[in-house]
Amino acid sequence: MLDRSEVLHVARLARLRLDDEEVDRMAGELSSILGHIAAIAALDLDDVPPTSHVVEVESALRADEPGPCLDRDVALAQAPAVQDGGFLVPSPQAG
Amino acid sequence: MNGGGMPSDGTERGAGGPAEVASYEPVIGLEIHVQLRTRTKMFCSCPLSFGEPPNTHTCPVCLGLPGSLPVANAEAIHYGLMIGLAVGSELAPRSIFHRKNYFYPDLPKGYQISQYDEPLCSGGRLGEVRIHRVHLEEDAAKLTHVGSSGRIHGSDASVVDFNRGGTPLAEIVTEPDVRSAEQASEWLRLLRTTLRQLGVSDVNMEEGSLRCDANISIRPVGTTQLGTKTELKNMNSFRFIERGIRAEVARQEALLRAGETVTQETLHFDPRTEAITSLRSKEEAHDYRYFPEPDLPPVRITNEMLHRARTAMPELPAARETRFASVLGLNVESARLLSWRAELGDYFEAALDAGASMHPPAGAQPLANWISELTARHDGDDPADSKVTPQALATLVGLVGSKKLTQGGAKQVLDRLVAEGGDPAAIVDAESLGAVGGADELAPVVRAALEANPDVAAKLRDGDMKPIGVIVGYVMKETRGRADGGEVTAIVRAELGL
16 A cells, blocks of 8 residues: 555655645555556566557658748747747746 | 666765775766757657758647647668667667656656666677666757746746757767766767767757767765766857766765765756756656557667668777778887777878879878867867868878978968968969978088087087087078978988088
8 A cells, every 4th residue: 555655755746736635545545546557567487578558550750851830929828928039937946 | 768777876975984094095986968950740740850941841740739649760770770880889789768858948747768677788898987778769849938928917938939949869878887977978979980980960069969968976085986977058069068077076076075965956057167066866866657659659670770870880889990000011109099089080081092003102191190180270170171182181191201392381381271272282382382302402401500600510510419519400490391301310420520
C-alpha cells in the first residue's frame, strides 16, 4: 500500500494538487495498479522481450524537408501573456 | 539524460577524506550536447533557426499543442549513425525514444523526447577516452530572463522563444576516463574536429551548438573506488571548461582535506568570478519517470541506412594524422596539429595543392611550419579567415625553397601579408626583400663588416671562429635579414683566405 507521502510525491511531480480525500483515494487506486504490476512481475518472463509499443510499426521517419510554420500571432494567440514576441512566463528561478 | 548510468552513483561517501592522503586525482566524465545540422527540427518540419525573430519557427508539434504528433527526422538519425561509426559504437538494430518528464517553461509538453535504455549507439572510443553512449533528443526552447513584469503579478518573469525548441541534439556521454582539466579540453577539441569533419554539426560553442557538462569526482591516487561526483553544467568554451574543472577539483580537494564530504549536486561555474555555485536543487529534480514514447514507433536501422552512413564517412582526424605523417612525411607534432585542428589541415591541404605546380613544389613540412608562423600572427582560429590565401602562403614557401627569400625576409613578407594580404612576390619586389646572395652582392658587405670590426677580423685570421657571429650579424643588419647565414660564413672564410 502506498503511503500518503508517496502519493504526494507523485502528485508533486505531476503538478497535481490533491485534497485529503483524493490522497486517500489515490493511495488505494495506485496501490491496486502496482499490485497488478507486481502480479505480472512474479511471472517468469525472461524469454519475453519488453513491450514498448503495442502497434507493430517501425521506422516511420520523415524526410528532412522544411514545411510551413505558424504565424507568430497564431502561435502566441493562446498565451496568457506576451512580451517581445515571446511567451511571458513566471521566472522558473522564482518558482 | 540521467538514467544511462555514469558509473559513479554518488550515493557513497566521497573517497578518501583522511587528511593524510598525499594527493588526489580527478576522475572526469563528459556529456556533450551537439546540435545537428539538419534543415528541420527533430520531430517536426519547422526549419532550424539562426537568429530569426522569436517564435517564427514553430508549429503545433514543437509548441506541444494537444493532438499534434511527432515524426522523427531521418537525417538526424543518419547523423547519429555517422557519429556512432566515427567513435566505433555498437549501433542498435532497433532503438526507441522515451519521454523524460519534468516541468520547465522551456519544455512545452512537460517532457523532453530523449532516449533511455535503448539508445542509438552504445560504447566506443575516441582517442584515449571511451564512449559510453550516443543518443538523440530534442533541444529545449530559449528562456530569457526579463526581470519583473507588470503583466505577471508579483514575480520575476521570463520570455520563452520556441524557435530553438525541438532542434535535433546528439548527446555524447563518455566513460569517466579523463584525468585532468587540460585533457578534457584537448579531447573536446578532438571531438569537435571529428564532428566538424563528419559535417553533422556547426560545433560552434559560442552559439551553443556544442555544449559540455562535466561529471567530476576525485579520489586518492592509487585507489579505484569512485568518489562522489558533482556535475558542472553548460560550459561554452574550451577555456571555461578547463578553468571550471580546475576550480571544481580544487574545491573538492579542499573539502576532503578539511575532513568534509562532497555533496552530489549540479553546479554552475562563473568564468568572470571563478565562483562555483549550486544550481537550484529539488529532491525530485532527477526523478524523470522515463517511459517509452508512445507517439514514436521504434527505429529499425536497415542495411540501407547503415550503408548510407558508411558511405558518407569522411576522413577522420586519426586517419588524417596517419596520412600526413606517413604519406606526406610530416613530423609527429605537425601531423597531429594539422589533423586535430581540421581548419589548419584544410588550409594546409589547400596550400599544398596550390604549391604543387610550383618549381620546385612547396614542400609539405615547410608549409606546415609556415602555417604555424601564420597562426602565431593571425588573430583567430582559422587561417582561412586571414588575409593570407593558401596560394600566397605556398608562394612564400616556394620563394624560401628556391633561396629567393631568406627565413628572416619571409617573416617580414608574412607580416605584410597578414596585415594587408596581396602577392608575396610583389611584396618582395616592392620592399626589396629578396634574398641577397652570391659573392658579387655579399662580398662588399662582408668586407665592410670586417673593416668595421678589426678585432674580430684579427681573431678570425688567427683561426678563432667564435666571434664570427658579429660579422654575420653586421651583414644581416645591413641586408635587413635578406642574406643566408651559411653563405655569409663561407664568404667571410673566402675573404680571409681561410
